[in-house]
Amino acid sequence: MEKPEIWLEFAPELHVFVAPRHRAGRAAVRTDGASTLGHLVESLGVPLTEVGRFVLDAGPAQRREVPAGHLPGPGEEISVHPVTRPQHLPGPARFLLDVHLGTLARRLRLLGVDAAYESVDIGDPALATRSAAEQRVMLSRDRGLLRRRELWAGAYVHSHRPAEQLRDVLSRFAPPLAPWTRCTACNGLLRSASKEAVHEHLEDGTERSFDVFAQCGECAKVYWRGAHHASLNAIVEEALAEFGPVGGRAPH
Structure with a gap:
């Protein structure tokens, strides 16, 4: 038949x-x-x-x-x-990114967005389980992963280019932005730190040239306005111009 x-x-x-x-x-x-x-x-x-x-x-x-x-x-x-943009979520806009989206994870963190990231491939079942356990939106270009029923929520990232990926996520979920408040290495929260408190983490040239620092409360990484600040600030300013408001502040 x-x-x-x-x-x-x-x-x-x-x-x-x-x-x-x-x-x-x-x-x-x-x-x-x-x-x-x-x-x-x-x-x-x-x-x-x-x-x-x-x-x-x-x-x-x-x-x-x-x-x-x-x-x-x-x-x-x-x-x-x-889905309608911005997409409503039943909880805070918190994300989990797979191993292929490291640059996007760092840019989201730069903007103060809670973005967990697996730097090694832990497998689709483990990613889906973490998404559900921590109520995080799974961001991926893997359609098979996004079809897993365990996911709390998920979204396909359309572009291969990090700048376009960032715009895609920000336009879809409209997360609150608070630049310079998260560690781009581990996603921990940053706090102001005196030069004396971070002295042991600084090279002599850095200690002589800069006075304002921030430090991650999780991994202890230290931040200051170094050689890459201008390029990072351009990413921040572009995102704020289109997707603000802002709640954070850069070390200066």
């Missing part, structure tokens, strides 16, 4: 995930009569983390939202919409 068909239409924002034949308006999809709508959409390449809502068109003036667990019937027409 021939399997029944339903009709799916994906919003343009989701076309990156689906095959070309599913990008031009309505597309027929065969179903087995037992798979949920969410399962069907994921089987076509779209992680449910990227779906905002499903809308069933049941005829004139009969459009209604249906959940991912909806069992589509033969001939149903359903449009698949992306």
